[in-house]
Amino acid sequence: MKEFFIGTTQYLFSSCPTFDITVYVIMLLGTFAAAWKAPGWIRTIGKIALMLCIFCFLHNAYVFIQDISIKNPTFMMLGNSREFSDLLRTNPDIYKLINHDFRPLMMEDMAGAVASVCLGGFTYLINSITCIIRLPRL
Secondary structure, three states, X not given: OHHHHHHHHHHHHHOOOHHHHHHHHHHXXXXXXXXXXXXXXXXXXXXXHXXXXXXXXXXXXXXXXXXXXXXXXXXXOOOOHHHHHHHHHHOHHHHHHHHHHHXXXXXXXXXXXXXXXXXXXXXXXXXXXXXXXXXXXX
């Protein structure tokens, strides 16, 4: 179980896009710089980090949908789902394509979206802890 968790975590964070990692590193550096020089800005940076987390997730979801339509246009077929299920049932080549060739390609895009949310939550958590530690009490 421990090896499965470690392997899954490594795959999850290795699938995170470079843009997302850059955004979260800048937010963490901004948090620590604000804690050092201007503690009043820590909450503002935390709110910006949370909004950027939502933006990065939506961008990754958009990329995922675009990749579905490019890598396998049968998912974007017009018509009802009955036609699609009939196509899968009658054509074993398309079924093989989806189950064996297409699924690993989509896992990386889905893992990137999940990793973006995890890194955004981690950044916000670090920001909140820094805010609690650094802001002066009344």
